[in-house]
Structures are given as structure tokens and as C-alpha cells.
Amino acid sequence: MARARTHLVVLGATGFTGRFVVEEVVRKLPALQAAVPGFTWAVAGRSRASLEGIVAAIRKTAPDAKALPAIVEADVKNVESLKHMAQGTHLVLNCVGPYALLGEPVVQAVIEASEALSKEGQAPVDYADLTGEPGFIELMVLKYYDRALAAGCTLVHAAAFDSVPADMGVLFAREALQKRGATPASIEIFVTVHTKDGQRMGGNYGTYASAINGFATRAQLSKTRKQLYGPKLPKTTPVAKQRGLGVGLPRRKGRFGVLWAEEVKSYLVPFFFADPAVIRLSQSLAQLQADQAGGALPESVQIVAWMQLPSLYVLFLAAVLMTFFGLFASSARGRQVLQAHPKLFSGGIFSFEGPTQAQIEATSFETTMVARGHSKSLLNGAKQGSGIGTDVTATIKIKGVEPGYRATPALFVAVARTMLAERSKVNKGVLVPGAALANTRLIEDLNEDGRVTFSVQE
Secondary structure, eight states: OOOOOOOOOEETTHHHHHHHHHHHHHHTTHHHHHHSTTEEEEEESSSSHHHHHHHHHHHHHOGGGGGGOEEEOTTTTHHHHHHHHHHSSSSEOOOOHHHHHHHHHHHHHHHHHHHHHHHTTTTOOEEEEEOOOHHHHHHHHHHHHHHHHHHHHHHHSSSSBHHHHHHHHHHHHHHHHTTTTEEEEEEEEEEEEEEOOOOOOOEEEHHEEEEEEOOOOOOOOHHHHHHHHTTTTOOOOOOOTTTTTTOOOOOOOOTEEEEEEETTTEEEEEOSSSHHHHHHHHHHHHHHHHHTTTTTOOOOEEEEEEEEEESSSHHHHHHHHHHHHHHHHHHHHHHHHHHOOHHHHHTEEESSSSOOOHHHHHHEEEEEEEEEEEHHHHHHHHHHTTOOOEEEEEEEEEEEEIIIIIIIIHHHHHHHHHHHGGGGSSSSEEEOHHHHHHTHHHHHHHHHHOOEEEEOOO
């Protein structure tokens, strides 16, 4: 007899980010119900009383009984509770971080639940999370990819602002070049955040704590990569580099001694968050999938990512903050100091209270991708090792609402809808967005929603 299972469960529903995800599920209920017949869902966490409070709040805005979630008590420190939760749903949306500290038990529970469900002749349970921690993501791929693939389940890490716009954007940009008859060689990424009405960007402490942990685990990440790339995952190289050709990335010239990009009229610093690592991993996973399926290898690209800064003052402030953050994050005592003073070490961006509603409403993001490639005629006529540069360019714009608490839940629930409604098109294993969702309508659905959009500018 088949188990009674909800379509999705939001784990960590009572947390700061989890509440935004729950609100987004409620907002998108008509779309979820249309895409997934008989849609049901649940909220999960440690405190039943807190979960009941969430359901009571939903009842006030969505009195239809079909809209109300079930309640599941689950604790990341109680493995049996996680297995019970996972076996009772089709998709776990994990909002509990920092993931490097709290994420692996949930991953294990999902895979073990899938293995148990498979023995019962039932569909496995899938998983998505909000992590922006490369160390955690790559370790999970290393440890669990094969088991997840064998169990027939999909686990998608970085399924929100980290790193859906960037990872899916690379696929979108690569396709734009291919439509112009070019072989992709490189994509240069510029990311900026806009604010208005005198407001400044704000962030929640949980995001800040994840960044501290990311710095603290750099040594472990290095060890993981030595075991992951080469021994397990193929290293990807663009066709242009294989043939000794140029990939088209310009040498950024200094302005007043710092990097400047005329294309976006901004000073630049290297993008030090998760996106470049996720894109690199995504390309390797896509090649592994092609190898396993015996299909054509995807065309990889060389990636460079920048953060845009509007002035020398902001650049100087960012450099000072990053220097002190890196120094303090290198020791246990230093990390305690960072954790105790988020506002001081983030220039007022992160706090225990999180951003105000005014800050959220006044903030948006914009990503510019400059994709470069070689036309067929140029590639066919180029001599091996000639170093000849690219001759085809496509500029992509990805625009969206405030990243952390508007775009993140919108992207996360859009990924959930895609994983449920288009499961046959979703790749299996422990993956990241591009490797998992390349064959789905996710970008089209996001463009129709309008809060995060992808477009070709030229």
C-alpha cells in the first residue's frame, strides 16, 4: 500500500528565511496547484507550537483548507525524525543553515529515504536547499552523488539567489551564442546591487554566519577539490583553449590603480561568493552526465566574475572590511568576534535583526553577462595554437528584486515547482541548478513571473 506523502515540505519553516519561503509557497499556491494536480504540502521544524502559529497565520490569509500545510516535527539533530519527514514527502526544501554544520544529516536522510522507498516500489524523494557554501556543496557531491544517482533522486544545492541566476544564466548566455552560430569560449559576469530612497542593503545573521563558516573551512574545501576534480569529476576546458585560441577575456586596466570596466561603468573586485565555484561544478557535472549517458559533451566556457562597486570610497571600504573579515575568520577566537559583531564587520549590512521591510523594498540586483565565442568560419580557419580571439559577442541581463528575501524565495519555490512538475526532465544525482535543470522550463517560468528575468540585450 502506497504511503501518504505530501508533494513538498519546508524544513526550517519557522526560521528567518524559512518564513519567507512559506509566504512564497502560499503566494504561488494557484500556480503550484495548476502544475501539480492535488498539490499538498507541509511545514517542518523543531517546535510544534511555532509551526502551529505559522499554520494559523496562513489560515487568516488563505482560509481554503486545501491551502493549509500539514505539520511535521523534525530536528536536524534527530536523524530518525528527518527520515520520517523525508519518507512522507516528494520534495524536501531545506532552509536550515549554516549547511556545513547542519546540512549533511538532511542530505543523508533524503538519500536513505529514497533507498527505502525504492524497495517499496515507490518514487524517491528529492531535495533542494539555499546554501551558498561551496565547501558543503562539493563535499556532498563527493560523498553522495553515486548513491543519489543509484536511488534515482535529485538533490539540488544552491537553488536560490545562490546560484540560480548565475548558473542558469550561463546556460542562457551559452545558448545565445550558439543561436548566433558561435562556439562559446568565455563568459564575463558583473554583479551589482541597487538601492533607492536613501536605503542601504540589509542581510540576515544566518547568511553572515554561513560566510564566516565558508572562510573557516577553506582548508577542507581544498582537500575536497583534490578528491573531487580529476578522480571523480572531469575537468572542463573550452574548445578554444583546447585548440590554443584566445577566449576573448579582456585584460582589465586599472583606473586610479584599481580595476575598471567601461562596459558597466564600475570599479571591480573579484566575486568572492559561491557563484563561480557553482558554475565550475555545474560544467563538470554536466560533462560527467554526458559521459555516463554516452551523449555529446556540452560546450564549456571559461568564467570570470566580478562585483561592481560604484565609487572609490565603496571600493576602499569593501577592501578594508574584507581584509579584517579574512583575518578574523582564520582563527576560532576571531570567528567568535565576527559572530558577536555582524554590523561592525559588514559595514552595517548584516545584523541579528535582519533587514527592515523598507530596506527589502528598496533593493534590487542586476547581473550583466558578456558572452564571447568564435564563429564557425573563424574556428574552422584558425590554426592550432594561433591564439586568435573571439568574434561573436552576446550580452545578457539578469534583473531581479532584492536578493536575500524577495528573489531567494521566488527562485526557490520556482525550482520546487519545476522539480515537481517536470521531474522526468530533471537530472538525477547530487547537483547544482544548471546541471539539474538544464532541460526544464525554469527560465521561461521565471520570466513569466517577472521578479527575476533573463534577456538578451544585443
